[in-house]
Amino acid sequence: MTENQSMRRGRPGYDRQGILDVAVTAFNEYGYDATSMGVLAERLGLSKSAIYHHFASKDEILEQALDTALSGLEAVVADAALTADRAADRLDRVLRGAVHVLVEQLPSVTLLLRVRGNxxxxxxxLARRRDFDKRVTALVAEAQREGSLRSDIDASVVSRLAFGMINSIVEWYRPGGRENADGLADDVIAIALDGLRMPTSNRVEELLG
Amino acid sequence: MTENQSMRRGRPGYDRQGILDVAVTAFNEYGYDATSMGVLAERLGLSKSAIYHHFASKDEILEQALDTALSGLEAVVADAALTADRAADRLDRVLRGAVHVLVEQLPSVTLLLRVRGNxxxxxxxLARRRDFDKRVTALVAEAQREGSLRSDIDASVVSRLAFGMINSIVEWYRPGGRENADGLADDVIAIALDGLRMPTSNRVEELLG
Structure with missing residues (x-):
């Protein structure tokens, strides 16, 4: 596509991705149901038909935004599975990778976490999210079997609580703040895998058995 | 109030608390804004004026429900502050108590967590929630100063991630399932304070320094 064609497809700066970004922000602010194509057109300063040039429907915009978040998370699990690491180290990669996807795709992941199945x-x-959860739970169970993670907590509860911690980041993380994605990922891993408590001599003796 | 008077104040089974329970369920299902007094009256099988006999407005119902959740959480922090325990043990009490409030007041806490300040x-x-968060953060900082919690993670990040884990329980916990509040509280404490990773001999040596 030449620059001229690109100009004719909408106002400069609003290609498909630009429309998507504005739409996701509006969905997060007002809710998906409450955001009509008319509201989107007004926000973008485009006609509705200019939006329909890029997306067949509001549903297609939602689908694209959710796919961005889900593809990112699925790639993290798939990449970890390619390594020959122990399960506990693959889980470390998955938790760390998920924090990065969340921080880098904050609006899309926020939207995904609010989806209720309407x-x-x-x-x-939601089906893709459940599939992701199952793969993480299977990884936790594998790490428990290999003896690298404690096995006194149900693997699905571990997976839910760890992702509860990670997903809560969307509630308070603001880009450009003190924490970056690497620092946040380190914090999540430190708490989830090693815990907050400083070892007391008692505990170390207990560990040494 | 005699039983007869009680009957005249509404259908049997719908005292103030009964109306509140049905209203909170409806708010969580449809959203507060989308749930009119007419919808509530229909759900309860009462006239709107019968509801107004107990609550001056929809806002008063919301206020009462949010107060149930907030008072429960505030009592947990206040009770822990009365003990002479070390800060890390008071934090243990607060996290454990918060899981209990969440499980026992699931609909009210769910409602609280969805409040956006409209x-x-x-x-x-929200102001009371922020105040609660500040008290938890102060407790984490105190435990870090006394040397019982690791101090390489910002106290407010610790508090947010720990409550991210706890609050996520509203997303999947269903009363009567396999886990009860005590079991869930144990799981949260185990992960947050001691972590999931089994100690390797390397790590124990590192701890013994």
């Missing part, structure tokens, strides 16, 4: 697009996204 | 009642609830 439409077919939302239900498909 | 009304004066919501803004007052």
């Amino acid at each position: 439409t077919e697009v939302e239900r498909r996204a | 009304t004066e009642v919501e803004r007052r609830a």
Whole structure:
């Protein structure tokens, strides 16, 4: 596409990705149902037909945004599975990678976490989320079997609590603040894997058995 | 009030608390804004004026529900402060107590966690939540100073991640399931304070320094 064609497809700066970014922000602010194509057009300073040039429907915008978040998370699990690391180290990679996806795709992940399954697009996204959760739970169970993670907590509870901690980051993280993604990922790993408590001599003796 | 008077104040089974329970469930299901007094009246099988006999407005119902959740959480912090325990042990009590409040007041806490500050009642609830967060953060900082919690993570990040884990329980916990409040509280404490990783001999040597 030449620059001229690009100009004719909408106002400069609003290609497909630009429309998507503005739409996701509006969905997070007002809710998906409450954000009409008319509201989006107004926010973008475009006609509705200019938006329809890029997306067949509001549902397609939602689907694309949720796919951004889900593809990122799925890639993290798939990449970890390619390594020959112990399960506990692959879990470390997954938790760390998930924090990065969350920070780098904050608006899309925020949208994903609010999906309740009201439409077919939302239900498909929830099914992919459940599949992701299952893969993480399987990884926790594998690490428990190999003896590198404590096995006195149900693997699905571990997976839910660890992701509860990670997902809560969308509630308070603001880009450009004191913490960057690497620092946050270090904090999550430190708490989830090693805990907050300083070892007392008692505990170390207990560990040494 | 005699039983007869009680009957005249509404259908049997719907005293003030009964109305509150049904209203909170509806707010969580449809959202507060989308739930009108008419919808509530229909759900309860009462006239709107029968509801107004117990609550001056929809806002008062919301305020009461949020107060249930907030008072529970505030009592947990206040009770822990009365003990002479070390800060790390008081934090243990607070995290454990918060899981109990969450499980026992699941609908009210769910409602609290969704509040975005759209009304004066919501803004007052958010201010109380921030105050609670500050007290937890201060407790974490105190435990870090006394040397019982690791101090390489910012106290407010610790507090946010720990409560991210706890608050996420509203997303998946269903009363009557396999886990009860005590078991869940044990799991949260185990992960947050001691971590998931089994000690390796290397790590124990490192701890013994």
